[in-house]
Amino acid sequence: MRVSQMLVPTLREVPAEAEVVSHQLLLRAGFIRKTASGVYTYLPLAQRVLKKLRQIIREEIDKQGGQELLMPIIQPAEMWLESGRWHVYGPELFRLKDRHDRNFCLGPTHEEVITILIRGEVRSYKQMPLLLYQIQNKYRDERRPRFGLLRGREFIMKDLYSFDRDEAGLDISYQKMHEAYTSIFSRCGVKFRPVEADSGAIGGSSTHEFMVLAESGEAAILYCSDCDYAANVEKATTLPAAGLDPAIQQLELQEVSTPGKKTAEEVAKFLGVEPFQVIKTMFYKTDKEVVAALVRGDRDVNEIKLLNVLGALTLDLADESTVQQVTGAPTGYVGPVGLENIRIVADMEVMALVNAVVGANKQDAHLINVNPKRDFQPEIVEDIRMVKAGEPCPKCGAQLLEARGIEVGQIFKLGTKYSKALGATFLDENGKEQPIVMGCYGIGVSRTMAAAIEQNYDKDGIIWPASIAPYQAIVIPVAPKDDNQMKIAEELYKALNQAGVETILDDRSERPGVKFKDADLIGYPLRIVVGNKAVTEGVVEIRQRRSGQTDLVSVKDSVPKILEILPTL
Numbered sequence: 001m002r003v004s005q006m007l008v009p010t011l012r013e014v015p016a017e018a019e020v021v022s023h024q025l026l027l028r029a030g031f032i033r034k035t036a037s038g039v040y041t042y043l044p045l046a047q048r049v050l051k052k053l054r055q056i057i058r059e060e061i062d063k064q065g066g067q068e069l070l071m072p073i074i075q076p077a078e079m080w081l082e083s084g085r086w087h088v089y090g091p092e093l094f095r096l097k098d099r100h101d102r103n104f105c106l107g108p109t110h111e112e113v114i115t116i117l118i119r120g121e122v123r124s125y126k127q128m129p130l131l132l133y134q135i136q137n138k139y140r141d142e143r144r145p146r147f148g149l150l151r152g153r154e155f156i157m158k159d160l161y162s163f164d165r166d167e168a169g170l171d172i173s174y175q176k177m178h179e180a181y182t183s184i185f186s187r188c189g190v191k192f193r194p195v196e197a198d199s200g201a202i203g204g205s206s207t208h209e210f211m212v213l214a215e216s217g218e219a220a221i222l223y224c225s226d227c228d229y230a231a232n233v234e235k236a237t238t239l240p241a242a243g244l245d246p247a248i249q250q251l252e253l254q255e256v257s258t259p260g261k262k263t264a265e266e267v268a269k270f271l272g273v274e275p276f277q278v279i280k281t282m283f284y285k286t287d288k289e290v291v292a293a294l295v296r297g298d299r300d301v302n303e304i305k306l307l308n309v310l311g312a313l314t315l316d317l318a319d320e321s322t323v324q325q326v327t328g329a330p331t332g333y334v335g336p337v338g339l340e341n342i343r344i345v346a347d348m349e350v351m352a353l354v355n356a357v358v359g360a361n362k363q364d365a366h367l368i369n370v371n372p373k374r375d376f377q378p379e380i381v382e383d384i385r386m387v388k389a390g391e392p393c394p395k396c397g398a399q400l401l402e403a404r405g406i407e408v409g410q411i412f413k414l415g416t417k418y419s420k421a422l423g424a425t426f427l428d429e430n431g432k433e434q435p436i437v438m439g440c441y442g443i444g445v446s447r448t449m450a451a452a453i454e455q456n457y458d459k460d461g462i463i464w465p466a467s468i469a470p471y472q473a474i475v476i477p478v479a480p481k482d483d484n485q486m487k488i489a490e491e492l493y494k495a496l497n498q499a500g501v502e503t504i505l506d507d508r509s510e511r512p513g514v515k516f517k518d519a520d521l522i523g524y525p526l527r528i529v530v531g532n533k534a535v536t537e538g539v540v541e542i543r544q545r546r547s548g549q550t551d552l553v554s555v556k557d558s559v560p561k562i563l564e565i566l567p568t569l
């Protein structure tokens with residue numbers, strides 16, 4: 001390909017709406033253009049990167065026995081009514097009607113479609129295991145699409161579904177996908193980590209997210225400095241709290257005046273105790289009830305853990321009027337003592353406190369010498385707190401460190417949640433009907449392209465890992481008008497492509513500086529400059545985009561030299 005014929009509309013200035021680097025660079029380097037909010041057109045260079053990502057994914061998934069199919073984007077509402085999810089999802093689910101006024105949705109995921117397909121096709125244990133996948137557009141009507149391809153309303157996903165006869169089979173499928181994902185992201189040239197994660201509304205048991213480490217990542221990760229423990233902060237745990245100190249005498253409950261002291265820190269300071277001795281009472285509204293969540297004053301509530309402990313669908317902080325109504329006092333003076341018909345969920349650490357402080361459910365007043373069990377009885381005692389960096393690793397006790405990550409993949413053990421709901425069963429060797437055991441495994445393909453940029457850029461633009469670069473090399477003649485230079489450039493361009501190096505030729509009659517800037521902005525791994533020296537001394541300049549290293553090489557040695565460098569990029 002010749003640059004003069006390509007559609008690569010590079011921009012000089014940074015588009016205002018782009019907040020993260022990958023969004024800015026995908027626009028400026030002419031990879032994408034916005035068609036609507038959260039909806040993009042992938043221009044030719046982006047399509048080439050996506051094609052390489054799809055190829056890497058296909059190779060690694062097929063190696064594990066995956067079979068590619070292609071499911072429809074448009075899905076009949078009946079399937080979602082049968083699974084019970086049609087009314088679970090709100091405006092995020094793109095819904096539409098056909099000409100006969102029948103309801104459909106644009107697929108945000110395909111558990112219903114694939115499970116109903118398998119229900120009709122698999123009858124015997126002999127037909128499993130099955131690993132079926134597709135690479136298809138997905139639709140989720142995000143309230144605030146942002147960060148370009150990192151959170152769009154239409155995006156490309158590889159979604160695989162595994163079908164096994166039992167949990168043992170599922171464990172094998174899950175392990176195979178864990179391996180495939182490790183190979184895929186390694187081959188894509190990104191630094192990533194699988195982390196323990198929360199399975200969210202999809203349900204099922206264990207799940208791992210594959211995170212590309214990047215400061216702009218929306219996910220917070222805690223990982224161990226010593227062992228392989230790593231978890232999304234939504235899920236992270238630490239060593240269990242120290243137990244109750246039996247030596248301490250439980251004192252008499254007492255009300256004290258704490259005018260204007262609301263936060264755990266203020267109250268602790270005012271009463272001369274440590275913040276951890278003040279119990280924080282947070283009221284939440286779920287789709288079913290109002291609950292009180294208790295954590296120590298030096299901790300925060302982990303709302304994902306709380307949601308899971310309650311088995312609720314939605315969880316939101318109760319507003320001030322609800323708190324007032326439930327406790328008779330404003331936030332800041334509320335506590336668990338004397339609460340009527342409100343479920344109390346206490347973090348395990350709270351139960352180890354003696355003579356603690358809580359709000360008195362009265363303006364400007366707190367209670368001291370509060371002892372769990374004696375003065376209030378939580379209905380649920382679980383781990384519902386956020387873990388922080390610096391706390392001990394739950395596996396080995398070493399210090400937990402924090403990082404930000406972009407979730408590019410997630411694998412789930414679904415179990416029989418969908419096969420039971422949709423009646424996908426098989427006959428085992430005793431002819432007994434059993435529900436199929438499923439897993440589901442996603443990779444955000446378009447998101448991975450953006451995540452790769454978030455990890456591979458500098459002040460001049462993108463630095464593509466060679467394995468997913470749109471082209472691997474660009475030949476730039478300094479003076480295209482000079483026939484001798486052009487002749488050498490053309491020959492080199494041809495020889496490189498014949499040697500299997502995906503190479504383009506910048507034949508534009510632009511100033512060299514403009515061509516160099518574009519090549520750096522777009523991020524081709526290698527740049528070969530054919531200038532006067534090529535004509536007078538037979539040497540060309542090979543420059544590596546990442547390191548900036550430049551080698552002067554004779555024209556005849558340039559192809560072997562490039563073949564030698566390329567695998568290291």
Ligand SMILES: O=C(C[C@@H]1CCCCN1)Cn1cnc2cc(Cl)c(F)cc2c1=O
Nearest residue numbers: 089092093108109140159202440441442
């Ligand atoms: O998609 C998954 C789980 C896995 C991820 C990997 C590939 C297979 N599915 C979870 N999820 C996320 N957002 C959704 C948004 C909408 Cl609007 C919806 F209706 C359903 C879902 C939904 O189910």
Ligand SMILES: [Mg+2]
Nearest residue numbers: 197209407410
């Ligand atoms: Mg997730």
